[in-house]
Amino acid sequence: MIYLDHNATTEPAPEAIVEMVDAMERAWANPSSMHVPGQAARSLLADARTRVARFLGCAGAELVFTSGATESNTMAILGALAARRAEGRTRLLLSAVEHPGLLALAARLEAEGVPVSRIPVDRQGRIDLAAAQALLGPDVAVISVMGANNETGVRMPLAELQALARGCGAWLHVDATQLVAKAPLHFATSGIELMSVSAHKLHGPKGVGALLVRKGLALPSLLNGRQERQRRGGTENTPGIAGFAAACDRAAMTLADDIARMAALRDRLQAELLRTLPAVHVYGAQAERLPNTLCVRFGPLHSDPVLGKLERAGVMVSSGAACTAAGTAPSHVLLAMGETAEQAQSGIRFSLGRDTTAAEIEATVAAVYRAVGPMLGAAGLAVPEFSTSPQPALADAMAA
Structure with a gap:
């Protein structure tokens, strides 16, 4: 997991x-x-x-x-x-x-x-x-x-x-x-x-x-x-x-190091999702954000099937949309940011922890591609073939 x-x-x-x-x-x-x-x-x-x-x-x-x-x-x-x-x-x-x-x-x-x-x-x-x-x-x-x-x-x-x-x-x-x-x-x-x-x-x-x-x-x-x-x-x-x-x-013992590590891992996750999949929208990309948080929308995909596929792949993430008796209510946060009701039901939040590893981020990118790529393809978007990033491996980059 x-x-x-x-x-x-x-x-x-x-x-x-x-x-x-x-x-x-x-x-x-x-x-x-x-x-x-x-x-x-x-x-x-x-x-x-x-x-x-x-x-x-x-x-x-x-x-x-x-x-x-x-x-x-x-x-x-x-x-x-x-x-x-x-x-x-x-x-x-x-x-x-x-x-x-x-x-x-x-x-x-x-x-x-x-x-x-x-x-x-x-x-x-x-x-x-x-x-x-x-x-x-x-x-x-x-x-x-x-x-x-x-x-x-x-x-x-x-x-x-x-x-x-x-x-x-x-x-x-x-x-x-x-x-x-x-x-x-x-x-x-x-x-x-x-x-x-x-x-x-x-x-x-x-x-x-x-x-x-x-x-x-x-x-x-x-x-x-x-x-x-x-x-x-x-x-x-x-x-x-x-x-x-x-x-x-x-x-308190490791706060500064934890913040720096989470920020580097989050940034790599964001960069790799943008590189490997089309129509990825990053919420708050131009704002100052927590070092561990990445909230995205994968094109027109509703969050429910994405969450289900990722959980079956062993990746535990969440959505801002709320479950109600009538179904899924849009995220009030994304609505306030100007998203449509449909878009506000599509947000996926990745929130890292101080023990999150570089290997887990690399595995998450691959899992997201396998889960989301076919769904985006079915929605009519051109999905490139998955390839390892030409950048240095994340573990090596973190060590450097």
């Missing part, structure tokens, strides 16, 4: 599994308890908080452990709207290409009477900063954007958005789920007020994440309780948090 769906989730790192098992065996007590076993769990929690905060570039007191980015996003949006209502700031501003979970929250709030504005993106998937500026006003409580899009990998102009937010007095919330371990993150120097992350995107466990809250912000809790400085009630998931910390430690 060649796994190229790391934007969906990553395999837990061995270090994370070891620390989670150790936490379940050694620090299984409630960290709120005052007895010796409880204090052992509290000590583990404090140590993990320090390590995660160090990786994310924030103070430990700014870190609120949650069940993952969906909860963190909800806590950030609802909290910001509640905290700023007395100032007359009631409007939510977000991009048109946010994660479906956050868009669903926005739709719910809109149905409840909360003003919501959506920032369009251009053909490359980049936020339209002029449109964002035009939508700003003294009633905006919070601007919420992804640091990088999960489908296309297109990165958003966070520094420019932060400047716009500060200029109108709005808070900026960044869903950094896809940025973590694929780009340097330093919350302290970013100027961002709120940031969401998930552990399972950087080889940690599912069911744990964090919301980073800038010091001095009075953010109401989503779940009431005394845990997490009364900002997030509920007994802390100590095994998950321990695994989160181990994953952060592991990512």
Whole structure:
């Protein structure tokens, strides 16, 4: 199996599994308890908080452990709207290409009477900063954007958005789920007020994440309780948090090298697909993208049969189109980028990981050609005979 769906989730790192098992065996007590076993769990929690905060570039007191980015996003949006209502700031501003979970929250709030504005993106998937500026006003409580899009990998102009937010007095919330371990993150120097992350995107466990809250912000809790400085009630998931910390430690050790390797492999995959097949469209090709992400459309081919053929060939990738009871719904991201409904059902996302190898990329190119070539031929496109690239073998190029 060649796994190229790391934007969906990553395999837990061995270090994370070891620390989670150790936490379940050694620090299984409630960290709120005052007895010796409880204090052992509290000590583990404090140590993990320090390590995660160090990786994310924030103070430990700014870190609120949650069940993952969906909860963190909800806590950030609802909290910001509640905290700023007395100032007359009631409007939510977000991009048109946010994660479906956050868009669903926005739709719910809109149905409840909360003003919501959506920032369009251009053909490359980049936020339209002029449109964002035009939508700003003294009633905006919070601007919420992804640091990088999960489908296309297109990165958003966070520094420019932060400047716009500060200029109108709005808070900026960044869903950094896809940025973590694929780009340097330093919350302290970013100027961002709120940031969401998930552990399972950087080889940690599912069911744990964090919301980073800038010091001095009075953010109401989503779940009431005394845990997490009364900002997030509920007994802390100590095994998950321990695994989160181990994953952060592991990512910090090789972050720069991992980013460079993934970018080189992604670029080679893109170049080889463009070389070997006709009518390959690369989404966000002119934009700054995550180093590991390649989203393409193979001519007029619908994503479903392509995904099926690749899975049977042992290559695990995904589509941005959503499965519904009525069939496949177009990707809202590709629609926002100006694609037709048919085209928006055709996107295929390859998302590499830090352990992806050059040999896997070469095998993927061959598998895609065998799966997609005949389908493009049947659609009337001229498909060249497959040949090994005249460029140096990828493994040799990486070594050089």
